Amino acid sequence: MAEQNKNNDFCSFLKRRNFKSRLKKLTQKLKNKKIVIYGAGQLFEEINRHYDLSGLNIIALADRKFNDYEEEKFLNYPAVSPSKIIELAPDYVLVSTLKYFDVVKTMDKDKFDEKNIKIIPFLGIDFINKIKGIWQIPERTTQNVQSSQLGDLYLKDSEMTLSESEFLKNIILNKKPQKILELGVAAGASSTLILDTIKDFENSQLYSIDFNTEYYRNPQKLTGYTVPEELKSKWQLYTGGLAYKFMEKIGGDIDMCLLDTMHCNPGEILDFLMIYPFLKKDCTVVIHDITRHTQFQNCPDTCCTLFSALTGKKSVPSYTEYKYFPNIGAVELSDAMKENIFNVFMLLMLDWEYRVSDKDIKNLSKYFRKYYPQELVELYEKAVVYSKEVLKNMTEKPNHTHIKQKFRHFFKTFIPNFIEYSKY
Ligand SMILES: C[S@@+](CC[C@H](N)C(=O)[O-])C[C@H]1O[C@@H](n2cnc3c(N)ncnc32)[C@H](O)[C@@H]1O
Structure with a gap:
């Protein structure tokens, strides 16, 4: 039923975006081009079901889910891993996803340019949405990550990069937490x-908590709405x-726990004290966004501070899409954490931002x-x-930080990204 609704959503979405006319234009423009x-x-799948793609010379479908795909074909098209493109x-790569620039930014564009392979959105994108998409691209990243076992799980509304998702998955696979x-x-x-990673583990269970019942980016939807029924x-x-x-x-x-909430004080610090x-x-405590402050100026460093204050064996991914240091970390707590819990309470003395x-x-x-000695409660x-x-x-x-941040984002991030991405 949920699947059916989703398909209907896509179907009306494609109509709203006037995909029929986009396809007609593409068919004319890309005549005899390899796609x-x-x-x-x-x-x-929805496009393929409802529109006639025979006018396009589609030589393959590329998707991360084909990285370890056994079959050679998907929907009757040759199925390849993106690294094979x-x-x-x-001549053309048509990106068939809702978040066009989320995909483009993971592609090794220099190699595509070298071979004169053009990247364009399958759905088409108007100027305003193009600018919006480029605005949302973070500051320049260092590496392109092409290989992954994660398939579609990464691209669907994920707030983590591929390397972060892989790191999280590997921790679960190694630890097999219950x-x-x-x-x-x-x-x-x-x-x-x-959930996908633990689906075959006996007796494993995930408990998730979110402050908001409605999805914080779109209150028309519920928190957790993308989790598949199965x-x-x-x-x-x-x-x-x-x-x-x-x-x-x-x-x-x-x-095991994953902390990924406010990213500003007291945020994850207070959350950790509630769950400890x-x-x-x-x-194993995994904290996301431990180096978010290195990606955006004036961005709080709450998660970095908390990560540093926890006691135990720490690990971070071996590679990152970001410029300086991985943005996710894990701490396997040690016995000394209990004596050091004062350190985390002490972090509450940092300026609160909300x-x-x-x-x-x-x-x-x-x-x-109920859970901590009197002196720590007093510290709180x-x-x-x-x-x-x-x-x-x-x-x-008066606080000018917000305006300053926007200016900085415009000159340091948007302009370089505009130069890099506007041709796509
Ligand atoms: C960055 S998003 C989480 C992204 C998610 N982990 C993912 O990777 O797809 C932050 C979420 O934390 C929720 N949130 C914010 N403060 C919270 C808190 N103190 N406790 C629980 N949830 C919180 C927000 O409603 C929002 O849904």
């Missing part, structure tokens, strides 16, 4: 990845509050009292008083 379609997901030497906790679900891409039997989703509201229901003995009493001594509701502040005092309470002062001062003074 590879990049992206063989539901969007392409160059060998096929097509009880996993996830804070920060959004559309559900990381939940899907975790993976939901091992999933418990809690939404509509901070973690402390749900942790007693979820219970202890958590083997329920983690196994050697729990207001936590009075009700949550009060409930958290009570909650922390002092941090709350200080944070109120900081936030009061911030609202009283």
Whole structure:
């Protein structure tokens, strides 16, 4: 049923985008040109089902899901891994995904340019949306990652890069955790990845918590809306509050957790303190966005600080799409974490960047009292008083940071990306 609705969604989406006319133009423009379609997901399946593609000389479909695909064909077209496109030497690559630039930025464009292979969107893109797409491309990345075992799971509304998703997957495959906790679900891409990875593990379960019941990027949709029905039997989703509201229901003995929530103070620091009493001594804590502040100026460094403060064996991916350092990290907690928990409470004394509701502040005092010694709860309470002062001062003074950030993004990121991507 959900699948059926999705197909209908795509179908009306294609009509709204006037795909019929786009196809007609492409058929004329690309007559006798060799074409590879990049992206063989539901969007392409829908196009293939409802439109006549016989006027296009499609020599192959490329998709990451074909990296380890046994069959030679998919929907009657030769199916290849994206890394094979160059060998096929097509004239055009038509990118058949909703987020065009998310794909383009992962392609080794220099190699395509060298062979004079043109990359264009299958759906067509108007000027405004092109500018919007380029605006959203982060600052220049260093490496292009071509190979992956993750297939479509990466591209579907994911907020993680390919290397980050692979890192998360490998940690789960190596550790085989029974009880996993996830804070920060959004559309559900990381939940899907975790659930897909544990689907054959006996007795493994994922508990996910998100502050928002509606998907934070589009309130018309629900948090976790992309998680496929067939993976939901091992999933418990809690939404509509901070973690402390749900942790007693979820219970202890958590083997692994993923923290991916606010990325600004107190954010993940406070979240970690809410969940810590329920983690196994050697729990693996994965934190996303540990170097987000290196990608955008004036971006908070909450996750970096928390990652550094945790005690245990740390690991990061061996490669990254980012310029400086991987943006995801894991800590396998050690026995010393308990003695060092003061360090994490201490981080609450950093300036808070958003207001936590009075009700949550009060409930958290009570909650922390159950699990932590008096002096740590007092530290929390002092941090709350200080944070109120900081936030009061911030609202009283005009804040130009936001405008400065936009200017910086325009000159340092948008302009170089515009030069690089506007021809696609
Ligand atoms: C960056 S997104 C998560 C992305 C997701 N992990 C993925 O990779 O697909 C952040 C999410 O955290 C949620 N959130 C923000 N603060 C939170 C908190 N303190 N506890 C739980 N969820 C929170 C937001 O509603 C949003 O859905």
